[in-house]
Amino acid sequence: MINSWNDDQDFQRFIDAGGMVEPRDEMPEGYRHEVFRFIEFHANSELMGGLTERDWIPRAPGVRLKQIFLAKTQDEIGHAHLLYQVAADMGVKSRTEMLEQLFAGTSRFHNVFHYQAVTWADQIAIAYLVDAAAFASQRAVFAECSYGPYKRVLKRIVAEEGFHMRHGEEMLLRLAEGTRTQRSMFQAALDRWWWPAVQLFGPDSDPNDPLLAWKIKSQPNEQLRHAYIQKYVPLLQGYGFEIPDANLRFDEQAADGKGAWVTTDIDWEPLIATMRQGGPDSRRRIMTAAENYRDTAWVRAALETAATARVAS
Ligand SMILES: [Fe+2]
Numbered sequence: 001m002i003n004s005w006n007d008d009q010d011f012q013r014f015i016d017a018g019g020m021v022e023p024r025d026e027m028p029e030g031y032r033h034e035v036f037r038f039i040e041f042h043a044n045s046e047l048m049g050g051l052t053e054r055d056w057i058p059r060a061p062g063v064r065l066k067q068i069f070l071a072k073t074q075d076e077i078g079h080a081h082l083l084y085q086v087a088a089d090m091g092v093k094s095r096t097e098m099l100e101q102l103f104a105g106t107s108r109f110h111n112v113f114h115y116q117a118v119t120w121a122d123q124i125a126i127a128y129l130v131d132a133a134a135f136a137s138q139r140a141v142f143a144e145c146s147y148g149p150y151k152r153v154l155k156r157i158v159a160e161e162g163f164h165m166r167h168g169e170e171m172l173l174r175l176a177e178g179t180r181t182q183r184s185m186f187q188a189a190l191d192r193w194w195w196p197a198v199q200l201f202g203p204d205s206d207p208n209d210p211l212l213a214w215k216i217k218s219q220p221n222e223q224l225r226h227a228y229i230q231k232y233v234p235l236l237q238g239y240g241f242e243i244p245d246a247n248l249r250f251d252e253q254a255a256d257g258k259g260a261w262v263t264t265d266i267d268w269e270p271l272i273a274t275m276r277q278g279g280p281d282s283r284r285r286i287m288t289a290a291e292n293y294r295d296t297a298w299v300r301a302a303l304e305t306a307a308t309a310r311v312a313s
């Protein structure tokens with residue numbers, strides 16, 4: 001059955017009642033474009049994240065970690081593939097247009113993939129902090145998610161991100177129990193990655209954000225960010241590391257008397273810079289990805305030729 005609605009209020013009633021929108025349904029143009037933009041951003045982020053993981057396969061210490069990082073790279077590129085397909089089916093841009101805009105530097109992706117991973121400890125910080133932040137924000141989308149195809153692929157993506165997060169935890173615990181050098185390497189990585197991971201959730205949501213009303217986001221950004229800080233501050237301190245925030249304090253009165261960790265006021269400038277491709281490693285990352293796309297054009301052409309030949313025969 002193909003759903004259609006009399007007007008935007010009728011569509012909103014359907015969403016409020018827990019309705020699920022499918023690609024062939026009619027949908028308000030605002031919904032189509034906003035949901036498309038959200039999924040395209042997610043797809044771009046998975047692809048750029050996957051390329052970072054790939055960079056570290058040759059440098060991963062030992063065969064076991066190489067296998068794990070190979071699998072993780074495949075997971076992330078797989079997530080991107082699924083999401084580009086879901087986005088393309090919304091009829092706003094083709095998959096090729098999305099990829100070409102990403103590699104031309106005119107499309108956006110998550111702030112954390114605009115920074116350089118300097119040491120192996122950075123890879124561990126990424127797996128522990130960034131995969132956890134991505135997991136929390138994707139799980140919050142999955143919780144409601146009114147767009148059917150997105151919800152279905154998120155089920156798999158969230159499950160796999162859960163593995164990445166657990167693996168990050170395992171690697172962090174090894175470093176935490178390791179030598180003084182290993183611990184100080186992780187502390188330096190934490191100094192580099194703490195704020196980008198916290199900023200991944202974005203500034204406070206506009207209460208009128210249509211993505212909240214349309215149940216693509218199930219919680220405003222500030223709630224997700226708050227929960228993340230409450231969970232990771234005591235964990236990292238418990239492992240003996242220091243959060244790079246001189247004003248961090250536990251306020252007994254916060255959260256209606258339950259108490260909460262309160263951070264310094266967040267400087268959003270670094271996040272805004274990444275959205276303009278002006279992050280510390282944005283140019284190199286986009287250029288490397290674009291070169292890679294050009295170098296592999298022959299694979300896509302060969303597949304296209306084989307597919308055309310099969311149809312013709
Ligand atoms: Fe992923």
Ligand SMILES: [Fe+2]
Pocket residue numbers: 076131160161164
């Ligand atoms: Fe991941």
